[in-house]
Amino acid sequence: MKRLFANLNSRAIHTAAARGLNRQKYNLVPGQTIHGFTLEESKYIPIYDMTGYKLVHNQTKARYIHLDSANTDNSFAVLFRTPPINSTGICHILEHLSLCGSKKYPVRDPFFNMIRRSLNTYMNAWTGADFTMYPFSSQNKKDFQNLMSVYLDATFFPLLRHEDFLQEGHRLEFTPGEGKLQVNGVVYNEMKGAMSNPEEYFSLRLMQNLFRTNCYRFNSGGDPAIIPELQLEQLRDFHSTYYHPSNAWFYSFGDLDFTEHLSLINSQVLSQFPAAKSVDSKIAKEPRSTGATRTVEERFVPDKMRPLNQQGKLAMACLCDESYADPYKSAAMMLISKLLVDGTSSPMYKALVASGLADSYCPGMGYDLGTRDAVFTLGVQGSLYDAEHLSRVEKAITDTLRQVREKGFDEKSFEKALHETLFSAVLLAFDPLVATNQGKLWPEPHLADDPPHSLRLRPLPCLQCHRICEPAARGLQAHHAFPGPRPAVPPRQLRKSVLPPASHRTVGSSSS
């Protein structure tokens, strides 16, 4: 026993030595091939003290991004671009079903079993409007590799059994007593619940009214009225089309040697796919309507906990530019949104809520980059009495927009918003690990085109924030409020000023 412990100890010390700040260094150069992947680009990201590596798999064209960090919590995700082809919930049911047993791990519920038998710090899977993502994280190397193996097998080689489809998707059954026919199923019931949630239903219908031709017109979670039309065969076809390495994005983050991840993915998955496949999963741009503004009135299932007359919702929304196509523009729009609607002193809040016109903002207020075409939403919810009241709200929104366009934002608010944005980006209260697990740091899949894709992370909280900082600096320097780009910020200026570009600062050192 004693000897065993001695062995363990020496091993532990050896493992610990290669982690965190003392982790291995990579000597990779662009163009170099490693475990079937070619390194396309690597870049140091000073704001998070991370180095990004972008690779593409030679044979299948699968994309891989690793973020090398001293953080000993490591995360991994595989993501597929899955534009829904109807409202049967095909992507959502597939997400559930792929976690119901796979070739190498043929157990009913590998996901929840692994939650219990691993040291994971995070495990999840979810279906977005245009992608499906499977992330996890763990601090332990062996555990990380175990989870990776389970996740890879679940997504690329799921069994997709008939019984699991009945359980997770939909089935007909006779009630035990009366023998009454009913529809049952995990996703079926989940979506019935979601559709009677006023906020969720409002956001869904708003999206469906804005996007009338591309994949966002479908309910990616599944419409309970349509879910029963889905056949298992269609689900299997969908899997073989979209869960292919050529339509996959792999992401990893942390201090573990990512070339070992590459090796595992290559040997367990990618080597079993002989060639790249052309997968048409691109999300089409929504054509802009040229006619007048469309007005749609919808009904929804009320919230039982509140009086009916306090539950009205009104939104004015429009499609904007393509999300992140120009990161600078997207970041600027985020800032405009912040200035326009955030906080009690913003013009929209004053006009709509502080004025007593409405109780609160509607769900999804402001600028949203979650779809290929970004969406701007302005609206309210609460007591909306009649048509006359609605038109007063509409007028308040358009009047406020007009005023802002004519007069601009006041300089103090602009400085404050810009400072807050940049400050929160560098504050590290924004945890890259959490962001990684939630998919917030990765390029949106609807942007990531076929290779070569870009090692461009999302602008906000922003790695591109210095891009917005520079022109703003030029504009504001005249007012002596903004320090121009310089090697470091003198501490006494920090409180009043906007931070200088990230690329001009050193990380991990407090002096210039």
Next chain:
Amino acid sequence: MKPDEAFAKQGVLEEQQRVQATERKLTENSKTQIRQDCANLRRRQEERENVDVLPKIDLADIPLTRPYPVYHKTKLANGVPVWQFNQPTNGIAHIRIKFDVNSLPEPLKKYLPLCSE
């Protein structure tokens, strides 16, 4: 968008109608199939299975020690000990100061929250 109780009822009614329409189309064979499917599903849900095909970690995979962060220990002029840990803070200084409030008269203590967050 308007809250509408009738809309909620309509949703329930429509679901019933869909099920009824399906039921009308059922043959004896398909009814047997439904019962069979449900029985198979139940059997599968109750099956005991060998979850040990799933990987797990052993004690040997967990390091017994954790590296302690590197720090410097110094003292202020008045002898107060200071432990210093380097952190990458992106150039931002964070400071938290604690005061001894024992000398504050008791009746004033209730106003202390006004001076903090």
